[in-house]
Amino acid sequence: MHWPLFLVSVLLLFTIGYDFFFTVISINGAGSISSRLSALISTVFLKMNYALKTRRVLKYSGVSIILSLIIWWIGGLWLGFYLLILSDELSVVTASTGTAADMSDKFYYSGYILSTMGNGDFVPGSSRWQIVIAIFSFSGFIFITTAMTYLISVSSAVIHKRSLALFITDMTVLDEDEDRMNCLYENEADLRSMINRHNQNHLAYPVVHYFFSMDKKASFSFGLWELNEVIVLIQNNHAHRPHKLKPLIQAIDSYLNTMSEAFIPRVQRDNETEGVNSGELRKEQLHNLLKSDGWNLTQNEIT
Structure with missing residues (x-):
């Protein structure tokens, strides 16, 4: 187990989870990272508006911020999960041979598992990792469906x-x-x-x-x-x-x-x-x- 990598992944996952659920579910504003990211992108569009002297560029502000937030949440969850399984060499193995998956295979598997339980070409390396991967598969489903609900609420507002x-x-x-x-x-x-x-x-x-x-x-x-x-x-x-x-x-x-x-x-x-x-x-x-x-x-x- 590579403990520094493990701690970084846990910290990233905790940060992503808190920012996501505070923004989407708390109904008390946005998380600190989401609010700063939104303000930064908005500032860029407003400066473009003043520089180009046309409000046409502002029509892309809201949708750009929403897409950036989704990339931050889903991409951050993917990266955090990838770093987590990367911290243990035998966290994921090839189903046919039982050999440890390499870095690129783990990156592919960590993204795949966020929306499904995988396609069978790679499997958890131990019973402990079976539980962890099952939790992350369920977490990915929760993130994606909750984000879609959030988008509908924002559109209505x-x-x-x-x-x-x-x-x-x-x-x-x-x-x-x-x-x-x-x-x-x-x-x-x-x-x-x-x-x-x-x-x-x-x-x-x-x-x-x-x-x-x-x-x-x-x-x-x-x-x-x-x-x-x-x-x-x-x-x-x-x-x-x-x-x-x-x-x-x-x-x-x-x-x-x-x-x-x-x-x-x-x-x-x-x-x-x-x-x-x-x-x-x-x-x-x-x-x-x-x-x-x-x-x-x-x-x-x-x-």
Whole structure:
């Protein structure tokens, strides 16, 4: 037994397992490695967006991150299992002759066993390795099926995000301020429910943030900016009752607080901002959200 190789494989498998299950099952965000990998890939696409001055490249951001995470999880599991059986010369043997499998054969076998129990050309070298390999075959099945379920959940969350953006656009597209304010009052409950749901989706699947929209109409961050403008109109209009929008404002602030945990700079009150009201702080957070979504606009240019 090659103990250093054995310890490296165990450490890698533990790291992969923790990162995978925390990201996929915990519903509390992503594992540290998955979140860093996602942020790194997203940063590359955002820089390409600014350099090429086109958002078309951003359409590949989300899918690239998902594929990278799958490669990290499944590939890491394969590598960890390969190093584990490589630590013992007789862990895997040729079925026909009983001789020890070489390094390339073990690499092939370790990948094959993650989805099946093998095809019979190689077999475990002892009863102890039979148990280990059976566990890894089952683990591979769990990883693959759980990853597919995760992809379905992420797709559903992305669709909800875009539906929410279009729902907001349908309200803010009205020409008259009075019409937009009345429309917001009529749809406040549904809108609040959808924002809260998106907030929870974002907490469970942070990768949703990296699925960027190509135009403003389908962009939730841009729609939220426009929605806040309507809220400000109502708050400054004494003929309306702005207190009825407090639940909606609370939902928006809750979402922005969620985003401040990882995706946008947190806006804090200090000596310079102590006199700034919550509306101005919210506006600054929304502007930061626009930048994190790849919209390279100043507050004066946002229309």
